[in-house]
Amino acid sequence: MGQRRFEATRCEGCGLHEQLCVCAQRPRLALKTAILVVQNNKERNKPTNTARLLPQVLDNCELIRFGARGVAFDPSPLTRPERDYSLIFPRVRDPEGRAPELAPPLDPARFAAGRAAAQTVVLLDGTWAQCSRMSRRVPELAAMQAFALPPGPPSHWGVRTPSEPSRISTFEAAVRVVELVEGPGPALALQTYFDQVAAGMLFMKAKLRSPAVPGHWIDERQRRFAPSS
Numbered sequence: 001m002g003q004r005r006f007e008a009t010r011c012e013g014c015g016l017h018e019q020l021c022v023c024a025q026r027p028r029l030a031l032k033t034a035i036l037v038v039q040n041n042k043e044r045n046k047p048t049n050t051a052r053l054l055p056q057v058l059d060n061c062e063l064i065r066f067g068a069r070g071v072a073f074d075p076s077p078l079t080r081p082e083r084d085y086s087l088i089f090p091r092v093r094d095p096e097g098r099a100p101e102l103a104p105p106l107d108p109a110r111f112a113a114g115r116a117a118a119q120t121v122v123l124l125d126g127t128w129a130q131c132s133r134m135s136r137r138v139p140e141l142a143a144m145q146a147f148a149l150p151p152g153p154p155s156h157w158g159v160r161t162p163s164e165p166s167r168i169s170t171f172e173a174a175v176r177v178v179e180l181v182e183g184p185g186p187a188l189a190l191q192t193y194f195d196q197v198a199a200g201m202l203f204m205k206a207k208l209r210s211p212a213v214p215g216h217w218i219d220e221r222q223r224r225f226a227p228s229s
Contacts, residue, residue, distance in 0.1 A: 016200040026056060082117060089103065158202055
């Protein structure tokens with residue numbers, strides 16, 4: 001199956017060719033937990049970037065950019081006093097020491113009802129190296145407590161090859177966060193839409209024969225989000 005080389009106009013929403021657009025199936029969710037994405041500016045115009053999809057589907061989501069040439073970074077979204085921030089990045093504690101320790105897994109108890117501050121999850125968007133640099137070089141991020149995501153299924157975003165299988169797309173990281181702190185219902189809605197976008201993108205890249213969501217992805221969703229009783 002050869003690479004499709006024809007030019008086609010992309011949808012500004014989902015990023016697929018217009019004839020493959022799945023925006024009509026896009027959900028819109030209002031969650032209790034806010035998500036704040038800090039995106040490396042080099043990702044800004046990449047059609048294969050997934051973080052840009054998150055503000056389209058989540059009411060309580062904000063995307064800010066770091067590293068734009070000639071533009072000073074505004075850290076104010078990371079320092080709001082009424083918010084309690086949790087950075088999702090498996091930062092190593094004391095990496096040069098005798099017993100380096102990975103960041104602890106994200107604990108849903110942090111998001112329990114009754115906490116005084118509004119809960120905000122911070123996701124870093126970029127290559128692994130870009131995100132690592134941002135986590136160290138942005139003082140507000142460096143000061144945050146970092147958490148790792150629990151293990152999950154393999155990424156469906158096969159249009160970009162990660163350096164190792166555990167490194168998933170930003171949208172998929174958000175799905176895991178939502179699954180953990182908001183429950184399987186909203187996470188299922190997000191994953192269902194993401195799978196439609198991913199299947200269409202893989203078809204455009206000649207990595208799938210059809211833009212239809214593969215059956216084993218659907219089966220995986222069923223097992224993950226709606227297990228039989």
